[in-house]
Amino acid sequence: MTIPQIRFTFWKAIFLVIMVAGVYSTYIRFSRGLGASTNLSDQFPWGIWIGFDVMCGVMLAAGGFTLTAAVHIFNIGRWHAIVRPTILTAFMGYLLVCAALLYDLGLPWNIWHPLVMRNPHSVMFEIAYCVMLYTAVLALEFSPIVFEKFGWKKPLMLVRRVMMVFVILGVILSTLHQSSLGTLYLIMPNKLHPFWYSPLLPVFFYISAIAVGLAMIIFESSMSSKYFGRELELPILREMGRVLVVVLAIYGILRFQDLYHRSVLGMIFVSGYEQRFFLLEIFLSVLIPLGLLLVPKVRESAQGLYLAGVLTLLGFVTNRLNVTITGVENAVGARYMPKWTEVVITAVLVALGFAIFGMAARYLPIFPEEKAHLPAMPRPEGVRGEIAVPVHAGD
């Protein structure tokens, strides 16, 4: 196995370069301010740190609530094997979102202010609370993995006993803030282009978060099997592919119904700046993945699922960038391209995401196989969730 070794070294070098550039960018950001470190302006107060790092970061971490809901609430026990890597992805995602906010906020040391200075009429206030509480919930959902690693039985039992409440709380909090990221834009009816401004924005953001959650699970499982030499959970991913078809179809139909009812459907045939980005988004996020997944041969194959998943991810990343950037450019009369420092910080966060996942997968009992190496913590057999069992035991 020499090839993976070379690959790992190559990525390590890339990682190092990104980190060095990141340290320098961080220095510029905090010593000289947002003007020197970004291409933001009075016309364009939000760039990729909000559009990608926060908007897409939260979206890409949506697998956490989607899968815990499926496994622990809807009791789809056969998906249990992938809960841990998914929770790891989500927890890491939210930590990186919080890190991104520290860069983007003008006065990051005031980030705690919403705790005591409340404005319940602000969507941002609601998001701040939900993200904060959900990150805490994810830490709790992640904690059994750490407790298990060190064999701390007492806290493990304690956490498992209350876990169900926190799973439900996590789903509620996620539903609220995933949709609220869309609600943020409802106050800009005269700024956001009609391709994207819709009273249904919160609904679109929520449904697409579920689609992205599923696509992210497919992506992350495929990557894990490739780089950690693990066997791919293909039967699970095939089922995910089917669910993804349904979610994408619902989303796509709703999107077009909405365009039709707001009388902007005709605009998708009129060539223009927004139109090109809209078509790119719709093809990547809905039409191509649906087309691929509706072919049984593609849907059943690992490569086909991977391709459809990655396209879905790219499509919805395009969607979030369209809402935050493309859709407002004409109204504010300015174009925005991120400065290199903005790109570097974003790359740092993405690279950290991959690195932390790799480290965690190496040292913590993330995957089912590794659990078998822990004779100190015998687990019950069968398809039932490790969380569900103690709840019954406690009854």
Place this chain on the structure above:
Amino acid sequence: MSKGILYDATLCIGCKQCEQACATENGLPYDDKIAAQDVTSAHKYTTVLTKDDKFMRKLCMHCDDPACASVCPVGALRKTTIGPVTYDKHKCMGCRYCMAACPFSVPKYEWDKAVPGVRKCIMCAPRLAEGKPTACAEICPTGATKFGDRDELLKEAHKRIQDNPANYLPHIFGETEVGGSSVLLLSSIGFNTFSLRTDLTERALPLYTYQVLSRIPDFVPIFGVLLGGVYWITHRREPVAEADARERHDHKGGAQ
């Protein structure tokens, strides 16, 4: 009584003394170079625009139900009862949602500072507290910028249009735009000439988000019960199946 500003462009002579007075009042630099800038910024809260022999002032509109104050997560921006929309940097965390949400793109940012804040016209709130008019209205030599009770100013604006319909567009900018504002503008030529948006909704913008946000408290318990209920129902199957299996096993055992 809520205070307001009536700017009548037909009376304006473009002397820019309001710009100068504004800079002095707010401790901002002012020179010929800044006077020539035709956009508001972190160091220029108001500007007089010129188009041929016509003028228009740009300043914060001080909306009756301001989007900026509604979106601010920490309440740093606030609509005061006497009219001005004020800003408190000590509360601000710098999310810049106010800038994204403002339909007039009024709030500006100190991009070049390591410890930045939002800057905008605050309608001379400290002066108003002392019972004085705004600096711009006080200095205006022609009465183009007039300070007073908003209701009185609105009546006067309507009267000016009525008395001299040939001289004015039959529209008071700020009477109904995004629910109305403390600042009212009169002009003889289209407001869009000075890139003031004429396609704005008459609905107060915060209502767009409030109709969603206000449902959250009702939604949470229902969704919570739904999720708990699904859990309760789906996890019923296992004990039932287990009990069945045990029964069958016992039955078999008894038969042997």
